[in-house]
Amino acid sequence: MSSYMEDITQQIAAYKTEIAAFRPSGEAALEAFRVRFLGSKGILKELFAGMKTVAPEQRKDFGLVLNELKQLAEEQYHNGREQLQDRPGESGGREADHTLPAEPQRLGARHPISLVRSRIISIFEKIGFSIAEGPEIEDDWHNFSALNMPENHPARDMQDTFYVAKAPDWVLRTHTSSVQVRVMEQGKLPIRIICPGRVFRNETISARAHCFFHQVEGLYIDENVSFADLKQTLYYFVQEMFGEESRVRFRPSYFPFTEPSAEMDISCLICGGKGCSVCKQTGWVEILGCGMVHPRLLENCGIDSRRYTGFAFGMGIERITMLKYQIRDLRLFSENDVRFLKQFEGAV
Structure with a gap:
């Protein structure tokens, strides 16, 4: 070994001893240590x-020795920093003041869609409805054909569909009616279910429409089920959701999977039925569609339509939420604006 290497090896050993023995007396001493060993002009x-x-x-071999020395110096510096932070009265550390108020623990809030979804489920659970769920990507049979919408049926044009694949067709479901079909195919009667979930339609995004939204659909199938049962069920829902003073009306309509079919309106909550821009000066706001299950749909799912009847209904959760909380822009639900969501902290 050369004379230079002998000298530098002894010097490194001395540096190791110095570093291992270092204990900072304060911030100034720790900084001096850093500059001496780890600074840009340091040892x-x-x-x-x-x-x-x-x-x-x-x-x-010399590089390994230097790296070991560097690691030792860095470790000693970090240890010294922790010691000063834990030492009361030193700069960078502080004594615990138990008289100070605790740090506030901020809690989040449930999304308004989740709040209303839970409320709808709770209302229908009280009268014996259970929850059924299904896939968001559906085949053509469950999303269209089984619901009395065969290929080229004009009712398919009512729903602008996102297709995942063609021949055979797979789509992002346009309604949660597909869940009803899957339950009916199981053949376990009677059926009393609600089907909450997210659905997708290829629509232009605006204050009143979006390419995805949330639905709750209901289905009741048993012997001797009538339209009167449907009306009383929905009367009960409206009074529980919007209050006993809310008025209800039914208007004839068309759906391929129900016959007869109807749209259900409630008196406008914003103007009290007097007429405003939200209800288009009519005093009424549509909230859902409904009707008696079409016999062909029952037969498609293997249910004897001469013995069993049933009713179905479907509503958009966003529509119910907008009415309940008087929200005028559908896009607010999906923009994740904290200023909007904070308004529902008290509703948890």
């Missing part, structure tokens, strides 16, 4: 610069 910087004077066959 380690000079030692690494001297690598070029070391014989090539010794550079690998």
Whole structure:
């Protein structure tokens, strides 16, 4: 070993001893330690610069020694920093003041869609409805054909569909009626279910429409089920959701999977039925569609339509939420604006 290497090895050993014995007395001493060993003009910087004077066959061993020294210095510096932070009265540390108020623990809030969804489920659970769920990607049979909408049926044009694949067709479901079909195919009667979930339609996004939204559809199938049962069920829902003073009316309509079919309106909650821009000066707001299950749909699912009858209904959760909380823009539900969501903290 050369004379230079002997000298530098002894010097490094001395540096190791100095570093291992270092205990900071304060911030100034710790900073002086950092500058001395780890600074841009410090000892380690000079030692690494001297690598070029070391014989090539010794550079690998010498580099390992220097890296070990550097790690020791960095570790000692970080230990010193932690000691000062934990030491009362030192800069960077502080004594615990138990008289100070606790740090506020901010709680989130449930989304308004989730609030209304849970409320709808709770209302129908009280009268014996259970929850059924299904896939958001559906085949043509469950989304269209089984619901009395065969290929080229004009009712398909009422729903602008996102197709995932063609021939055979797979789509993002346009309604949760597909869940009703899957339950009916199981053949376990009677059936009394609600089907909440997200659905998708290729629509232009605006204050009143979006490419995805949430639905709750209901289905009741048993012997001797009538339209009167449907009306009383929905009367009960409206009074529980919007209050006993809410008025209800039914208007004849058309759906391929129900016959007869109807749209159900409630008196406008914003103007009290007097007429405003929300209800288009009519005093009424549509909230859902409904009707008696079409006999062909029952037969498609293997249910004897001469013995069993049933009713179905479907509503958009966003529509119910907008009415309940008097929200005028559908896009607010999916923009994740904290200022909007904070308004529902008290509703948790």
